[in-house]
Amino acid sequence: MMTCDELISYLSDYIDQNLDEELTAAAQEHLATCQNCRVVLDTTRQTITLFREQGQRTIPIQRRQRLFDSLQAAFLRGEATDDRD
Numbered sequence: 636m637m638t639c640d641e642l643i644s645y646l647s648d649y650i651d652q653n654l655d656e657e658l659t660a661a662a663q664e665h666l667a668t669c670q671n672c673r674v675v676l677d678t679t680r681q682t683i684t685l686f687r688e689q690g691q692r693t694i695p696i697q698r699r700q701r702l703f704d705s706l707q708a709a710f711l712r713g714e715a716t717d718d719r720d
């Protein structure tokens with residue numbers, strides 16, 4: 636089973652559908668059971684959508700990295716209370 640840490644590290648590629656079948660399945664399996672990661676996924680998707688509505692086809696990579704860093708920091712700070720590993 637994929638951990639929250641792994642899911643978040645793959646999140647960008649998951650949203651971009653750049654993962655291979657095996658990782659995509661593992662990510663979907665994790666998301667099906669983990670509310671925290673679903674929230675992170677939704678937030679990230681919304682942010683990407685906002686950028687696209689502003690006319691940018693992609694989020695600049697540095698901006699994107701900061702987004703994931705802050706999401707991960709917020710995530711690791713508190714929400715993951717029912718960690719199963």
Ligand SMILES: [Zn+2]
Pocket residue numbers: 638639640642665669671672
């Ligand atoms: Zn998770």
